[in-house]
Amino acid sequence: MIGAGPAGLTAAYELAKLGMRSTIVEADAQVGGISRTVNYKGYRFDIGGHRFFSKIPYINKLWQEIIGDDFLLRPRLSRIYYSGRFYDYPLKPLNALVGLGPLEAVRIGLSYFRAKVLPYGDDNNFELWVANRFGYRLYDIFFKTYTEKVWGIPCDKISADWAAQRINNLSLWNAVHDAFFLNRHNDKRITTLIEKFHYPRLGPGMMWECCESRLAQQGSETLRGVRVERLRHRNRRIESMYGTTDDGLSIELDGKHFISSMPLRELIYALDPLPPHTILQAADRLHHRDYLTVVLIINRKDVFPDNWIYIHAPDVKLGRVQNYKNWSPDMVPNPNHTLLGLEYFLWDKDEEWNWPEERMIETGIRECTKIGLIEPHEVIDSTVVRMRKTYPVYHENYRDNLNILRQYLASFLNLQTIGRNGLHRYNNQDHSMLTGIFAARNITGETNDVWMVNTEMVYHEELNPEKARGDDQQRPEMVLDPATARSIPSSN
Ligand SMILES: Cc1cc2nc3c(=O)[nH]c(=O)nc-3n(C[C@H](O)[C@H](O)[C@H](O)COP(=O)(O)OP(=O)(O)OC[C@H]3O[C@@H](n4cnc5c(N)ncnc54)[C@H](O)[C@@H]3O)c2cc1C
Known part of the structure; x- marks a missing residue:
């Protein structure tokens, strides 16, 4: 299993339920992927707030099963800042x-x-x-x-x-x-207007850390800090994968089945021997948006009542502000403080991406002050976290390139790709998890088409693999899943 984000961990979890062990290889020192929680001096924050919301009963059951009583039901309040005013969102x-x-x-x-x-x-x-x-x-x-x-x-x-x-x-x-x-x-018509959501007491990372420990108890190990760099293949089968640890050691892992949630382009380039030029070209044409958050600890009990605020003002680069204490009070160790996450959506080639931390923090404080949320002297500590490849970009024509890769990868008999970047699909946790579940079940002989997840309406409601089978006649974008029908500002 490549990647210990929601998709990879859920695939391993489903395999464990089916009586099979797996080894999960994770490049980072932490599990959870984009759904991790960062702990900064006891103050916890997400890579953007992560709501746990799904219309798939099986997923809701899994979340509950993994985390139990620590799964809080939280009220949602969010607004839009536009032209000097705050507007309720939903409108x-x-x-x-x-x-x-x-x-x-x-x-x-x-x-x-x-x-x-x-x-x-x-x-x-x-x-x-x-x-x-x-x-x-x-x-x-x-x-x-x-x-x-x-x-x-x-x-x-x-x-x-x-x-x-x-x-x-x-x-x-x-x-x-x-x-x-x-x-x-x-409920069937629109999901934008939900007023409550689930959230683990210590942030989304808590869910994935619990999942990792449960897997360990069942004999499925997670190797943290190992980046997969090469997948050796022969006769349409992956034979082994090679990774490098944080301290430069090389490891080789054999396996019968391989499931990958690493970004598609990186997977294609890790294949050994390399695919033909046209495939590499298609992979090069897939792009991702990157994410940077400036996190401020504010010496004030209550800064604003929302979980998050969308910043529609064109004169600041700031895209959204999260207030993590309103997600779960336990995210902040001192109840007299507030923890704000200022979200910047960037390309890693943008100059801001490479700015020193102090300069980015200064910008964050200035922009946040400009829209009237804080006073600069209230900031008592701060940090910056950068996360690459958070948003698979749906550029014009991206689908042609994706289809080329999808067809090519289908030629492998024991390799499946899953998750947000593994399928280059704008999936939330639930759909990323569902692709992992389907991939796991495919290993036991089912024939679910993971590429159809988040595109097909009916089966999500009941997780019926029969209905999830691929149908090439069906244009994915024509049949939509009500579970993903969100309004633009709630983009994650
Ligand atoms: C700002 C933001 C807000 C969001 N809000 C929500 C929300 O409110 N609710 C929600 O449900 N979803 C939300 N999402 C989406 C959610 O984060 C993703 O759907 C989910 O994390 C995808 O899981 P994944 O396992 O597919 O991928 P990832 O989370 O990307 O995990 C992939 C893992 O693979 C590892 N990896 C990559 N390459 C290698 C390699 N070569 N070798 C080994 N390991 C590797 C990575 O380190 C990572 O841990 C949000 C996303 C963003 C960016």
Whole structure:
């Protein structure tokens, strides 16, 4: 198993249930992958807050089984900061109307009407997809800036797949309707408006550390600090993998079956012998967005009531602010302090990525002060954490390259790829886990298509592998899973 993130650990966990042992090889010193929790002097924070929310009963059961009473049910409060004001998110018409003013409300209505009467052509990119459903005015206010901060490319260069995957089922009408009739919220229709979520008492990393210990008890070992660099193959079978430990030692592992959650491009380049040039080229065309968080310890008991705030202001690079004490009080050892995570979405080639920590912290404090959240003198300690490859980018044409890799990898008899980067799919934990479960079951003779997870509507509800089998006639983006229907600002 390559990678001890949610996908890899869950695959091993499912295999253990099926009576099989595995060895999990993890490059990092910690488990959990992007869903880890960082412990800084007893203050805990995530790589962006991680809600535990799934419409798949089997996944909910697993989470509960792994962590038991430490699985808290937490209230959700989130807002959008735009043009000097805070707006409730999910949007509430009265709150939005008061904030934007009646004139803007009329403009929004007119632009929505215009999009309905005269749609903006073929909506194969994100901008047109949203504009056709919400109108350009609303797109400009509540979608464009934040989305471009997250993805780092203009909205008209982002594939509509992403919008379809994340905001299916959410129209302006639905948003307004649900805002007024929240109590009658139809669970099947929309998931943006959930008001509660589960969260481990000590952050998401707690879930994955518990999972790792349970696996160890059952004889499945995790090798931390070992980066897999080479997979030797012959006659369409992987024979062994080679890794290097943090202190430079080489190790070789044999196995019957190999499951990988490492990024696809890296996997392709680790294959020995290397695949043909066209395959390498396709792998080179997959891109990821990277993530940096500036974490501030604030000497104030309560800074703001939200779990997180989306920053739609174009004059700051800051994308979102997390308040970890509101996720779980135990994330902060001193109840008189607040722990803020300022989230920056970057490319690792951006100059900010390579700035010294002090400069990044200074920027974070300045931007956070500018939007009125803190005073600089309240910051008593701070740190910076960088995480590469957090967002598989749905660039225009990414799918053609992905299909080339998918077909090539299908030729291996004992290799499966799973998870967010292993499938280059914008999966949350639950769908990443589901791919691991399916891969594990495939080893016992089932034939689930892991590439269909998070694209197909029906089987998620009941985890019925029969319905998860591949169907090449079905265009994945046409059939959507209500569990992933979130609004843009809740992008993870
Ligand atoms: C900012 C942000 C917020 C998010 N919020 C949420 C949320 O609220 N709820 C939610 O459910 N999901 C959320 N997600 C998504 C969630 O983080 C991912 O779905 C999940 O972590 C993916 O699990 P994975 O195992 O597929 O991949 P990863 O978490 O990426 O784990 C892969 C593991 O493989 C290891 N690895 C990579 N290469 C090698 C190698 N060569 N050798 C050995 N090991 C290797 C990595 O170190 C890593 O530990 C969020 C993501 C981001 C970026």
